[in-house]
Amino acid sequence: xxxxxxxxxxxxxxxxxxxxxxxxxxxxxxxxxxxxxxxxxxxxxxxxxxxxxxxxxxxxxxxxxxxxxxxxxxxxxxxxxxxxxxxxxxxxxxxxxxxxxxxxxxxxxxxxxxxxxxxxxxxxxxxxxxxxxxxxxxxxxxxxxxxxxxxxxxxxxxxxxxxxxxxxxxxxxxxxxxxxxxxxxxxxxxxxxxxxxxxxxxxxxxxxxxxxxxxxxxxxxxxxxxxxxxxxxxxxxxxxxxxxxxxxxxxxxxxxxxxxxxxxxxxxxxxxxxxxxxxxxxxxxxxxxxxxxxxxxxxxxxxxxxxxxxxxxxxxxxxxxxxxxxxxxxxxxxxxxxxxxxxxxxxxxxxxxxxxxxxxxxxxxxxxxxxxxxxxxxxxxxxxxxxxxxxxxxxxxxxxxxxxxxxxxxxxxxxxxxxxxxxxxxxxxxxxxxxxxxxxxxxxxxxxxxxxxxxxxxxxxxxxxxxxxxxxxxxxxxxxxxxxxxxxxxxxxxxxxxxxxxxxxxxxxxxxxxxxxxxxxxxxxxxxxxxxxxxxxxxxxxxxxxxxxxxxxxxxxxxxxxxxxxxxxxxxxxxxxxxxxxxxxxxxxxxxxxxxxxxxxxxxxxxxxxxxxxxxxxxxxxxxxxxxxxxxxxxxxxxxxxxxxxxxxxxxxxxxxxxxxxxxxxxxxxxxxxxxxxxxxxxxxxxxxxxxxxxxxxxxxxxxxxxxxxxxxxxxxxxxxxxxxxxxxxxxxxxxxxxxxxxxxxxxxxxxxxxxxxxxxxxxxxxxxxxxxxxxxxxxxxxxxxxxxxxxxxxxxxxxxxxxxxxxxxxxxxxxxxxx
Numbered sequence: 001x002x003x004x005x006x007x008x009x010x011x012x013x014x015x016x017x018x019x020x021x022x023x024x025x026x027x028x029x030x031x032x033x034x035x036x037x038x039x040x041x042x043x044x045x046x047x048x049x050x051x052x053x054x055x056x057x058x059x060x061x062x063x064x065x066x067x068x069x070x071x072x073x074x075x076x077x078x079x080x081x082x083x084x085x086x087x088x089x090x091x092x093x094x095x096x097x098x099x100x101x102x103x104x105x106x107x108x109x110x111x112x113x114x115x116x117x118x119x120x121x122x123x124x125x126x127x128x129x130x131x132x133x134x135x136x137x138x139x140x141x142x143x144x145x146x147x148x149x150x151x152x153x154x155x156x157x158x159x160x161x162x163x164x165x166x167x168x169x170x171x172x173x174x175x176x177x178x179x180x181x182x183x184x185x186x187x188x189x190x191x192x193x194x195x196x197x198x199x200x201x202x203x204x205x206x207x208x209x210x211x212x213x214x215x216x217x218x219x220x221x222x223x224x225x226x227x228x229x230x231x232x233x234x235x236x237x238x239x240x241x242x243x244x245x246x247x248x249x250x251x252x253x254x255x256x257x258x259x260x261x262x263x264x265x266x267x268x269x270x271x272x273x274x275x276x277x278x279x280x281x282x283x284x285x286x287x288x289x290x291x292x293x294x295x296x297x298x299x300x301x302x303x304x305x306x307x308x309x310x311x312x313x314x315x316x317x318x319x320x321x322x323x324x325x326x327x328x329x330x331x332x333x334x335x336x337x338x339x340x341x342x343x344x345x346x347x348x349x350x351x352x353x354x355x356x357x358x359x360x361x362x363x364x365x366x367x368x369x370x371x372x373x374x375x376x377x378x379x380x381x382x383x384x385x386x387x388x389x390x391x392x393x394x395x396x397x398x399x400x401x402x403x404x405x406x407x408x409x410x411x412x413x414x415x416x417x418x419x420x421x422x423x424x425x426x427x428x429x430x431x432x433x434x435x436x437x438x439x440x441x442x443x444x445x446x447x448x449x450x451x452x453x454x455x456x457x458x459x460x461x462x463x464x465x466x467x468x469x470x471x472x473x474x475x476x477x478x479x480x481x482x483x484x485x486x487x488x489x490x491x492x493x494x495x496x497x498x499x500x501x502x503x504x505x506x507x508x509x510x511x512x513x514x515x516x517x518x519x520x521x522x523x524x525x526x527x528x529x530x531x532x533x534x535x536x537x538x539x540x541x542x543x544x545x546x547x548x549x550x551x552x553x554x555x556x557x558x559x560x561x562x563x564x565x566x567x568x569x570x571x572x573x574x575x576x577x578x579x580x581x582x583x584x585x586x587x588x589x590x591x592x593x594x595x596x597x598x599x600x601x602x603x604x605x606x607x608x609x610x611x612x613x614x615x616x617x618x619x620x621x622x623x624x625x626x627x628x629x630x631x632x633x634x635x636x637x638x639x640x641x642x643x644x645x646x647x648x649x650x651x652x653x654x655x656x657x658x659x660x661x662x663x664x665x666x667x668x669x670x671x672x673x674x675x676x677x678x679x680x681x682x683x684x685x686x687x688x689x690x691x692x693x694x695x696x697x698x699x700x701x702x703x704x705x706x707x708x709x710x711x712x713x714x715x716x717x718x719x720x721x722x723x724x725x726x727x728x729x730x731x732x733x734x735x736x737x738x739x740x741x742x743x744x745x746x747x748x749x750x751x752x753x754x755x756x757x758x759x760x761x762x763x764x765x766x767x768x769x770x771x772x773x774x775x776x777x778x779x780x781x782x783x784x785x786x787x788x789x790x791x792x793x794x795x796x797x798x799x800x801x802x803x804x805x806x807x808x809x810x811x812x813x814x815x816x817x818x819x820x
Contacts, residue, residue, distance in 0.1 A: 057498065063122075073095070082222050135150055138171060236257055331385050335360070394409065399642070504519070510609060513547075572633045590634060752783055765780070
């Protein structure tokens with residue numbers, strides 16, 4: 001076979017047609033390309049606004065997202081520091097964008113009022129007061145992140161002289177009195193440290209009996225003493241309390257690297273966590289050593305809760321030792337709760353209990369009190385306090401079964417009981433998640449009606465998702481379904497108003513653009529099992545219009561079928577506008593492999609055909625505009641014991657793909673001789689393996705993938721064994737070792753600055769060389785300044801052009817148009 005090999009780089013000096021680039025030398029420089037005009041029209045159509053709902057549900061805050069920044073913005077100076085990419089111009093995350101044209105919409109009646117911000121300003125975050133009357137904004141300007149304060153009356157003012165520092169966490173929050181703001185801001189400082197003229201010495205790494213760590217923890221890490229100095233410079237902030245009425249700021253405490261600053265519910269104390277050096281070059285900042293303290297309201301330390309060591313030896317899939325998830329009890333004046341590991345943080349240690357729940361009351365000088373011992377790992381992010389008494393809802397996670405247990409504790413009475421448990425992969429049986437309401441002091445508690453808690457969920461069914469709102473009685477299995485969207489729409493509950501019988505929903509369908517409505521519940525009605533038991537009325541709030549009406553003629557439906565071994569599977573079939581029944585089309589299959597413990601959950605349908613179609617970024621759905629059928633959300637389950645599921649990764653992958661292709665052909669929509677496969681990240685690995693181990697596809701597109709798992713010796717995805725425990729498995733799942741079997745054309749795309757440790761750029765470069773050396777047909781496209789996903793306008797347009805050209809040539813079998 002004659003090989004056709006191309007490495008594509010980008011330069012402004014020349015532009016080469018696609019066909020010429022394909023047959024040119026080992027490296028080709030071309031200019032940026034754009035897809036056809038109809039694709040660009042959809043790509044750059046106005047996006048729907050971001051929405052922040054006030055705690056009382058009386059107002060919506062809207063802002064239009066800034067999409068596809070110019071490449072020059074991504075190419076601007078930035079620093080890779082301790083797990084984050086820092087934009088030195090504004091002291092924030094590199095590449096982060098906000099929303100423009102902010103405005104308020106009144107839920108009752110839908111009246112809209114514009115808010116005055118400078119033209120170049122973008123809203124990054126909104127912090128509402130508990131009464132929903134005022135809000136504080138973190139606003140991105142050209143040279144700083146500013147603080148603006150406004151109200152629902154329409155006034156909006158910048159607090160002059162404040163440059164926020166959100167690098168290590170949220171920079172703005174309301175005090176319990178809801179009249180003042182606690183902010184993290186950039187202190188007075190000189191210019192950033194300059195790099196040395198020459199390195200101070202060689203880069204040295206040394207290990208001696210070091211614990212194995214997952215490679216997913218190592219991205220954008222510190223590497224030099226200069227990096228250390230830059231990290232301190234940009235991460236250091238000072239604390240100030242701002243009077244919302246006057247804008248006056250009062251600084252308290254010393255400037256430091258603060259990660260947590262939180263007032264107690266009564267406003268008398270402050271929980272403070274700050275990082276302490278020396279800075280590690282092996283883990284990100286959230287694993288650095290830190291000190292946890294309690295200060296008084298004047299900023300003076302009153303007690304040290306813990307000195308947490310550098311967490312550079314955390315077992316794979318484990319947790320650090322010492323207090324974690326430290327937070328104030330929402331329904332007490334000033335009581336701290338946290339979780340501590342009883343197994344050394346090691347998930348494979350054989351112990352009767354993995355975690356314990358601890359409590360410490362003011363003045364925080366006594367020994368912490370153990371409240372509860374958990375058999376399984378406590379997920380600290382699931383803490384939810386009841387509105388009354390000592391109710392605390394928390395979730396335990398059993399690693400081996402992928403099982404969740406929801407417990408109810410009364411921390412005052414010292415009682416505990418299991419409320420319900422579930423397979424975390426069981427979408428059909430998912431009870432959803434609790435809803436919350438905000439207390440006058442700003443703390444959040446469970447939204448309850450008597451002894452019942454409001455839950456909202458996705459409502460997965462065999463016919464697609466039908467979101468719901470339930471009332472679930474505490475401690476029992478009694479559930480009342482208050483609302484469920486109709487089968488011909490997709491509607492999810494967004495927020496309650498002050499009245500528990502009224503709430504805001506976001507409503508859409510395949511034909512109707514998403515809009516917001518006010519729902520008012522009425523009397524109880526007779527309903528079949530699983531359906532709503534209350535009548536309701538709806539009133540429109542917003543009236544957004546369809547930015548891409550040309551997509552409404554696309555046909556969508558969920559298709560169910562079985563794998564050869566009987567495992568139920570499904571995909572979302574998309575057919576282009578004007579499709580004639582019985583016509584076999586060139587087809588694109590898109591998927592992302594996922595792991596499951598059993599076949600019953602692996603085959604459950606995900607998503608809904610009633611979602612309003614919008615195409616974003618370098619989406620595979622753009623192939624619909626070129627006459628392809630698209631199999632989207634194609635099920636690619638890997639089923640088995642969590643410890644050994646990757647033993648059969650390739651055979652299961654092949655079986656999944658064979659079943660999907662067979663069903664699409666059986667339906668008469670897919671031409672079996674013209675099917676391409678595309679995937680991103682772990683989906684890129686899927687593409688390469690399917691081309692190596694099957695002849696189902698005419699060509700493939702693998703984006704930002706990992707093709708040699710031996711470069712991740714301590715685990716990947718759900719694989720928990722090391723390379724040394726499962727050497728053959730690591731090799732079998734790695735298509736680089738089977739590149740000589742890839743006899744279909746493969747387009748390999750990668751961000752030139754991918755920070756995801758499992759998918760660093762060299763994965764694609766080495767894989768490309770393996771295909772190249774074996775005589776395969778390949779094209780490698782490296783996108784400058786792009787990370788794991790592709791964001792710049794030039795990059796997104798070029799990737800779309802590459803993808804359409806590749807499959808038009810190798811799947812559809814037509815002559816492609818030359819570039820300019």
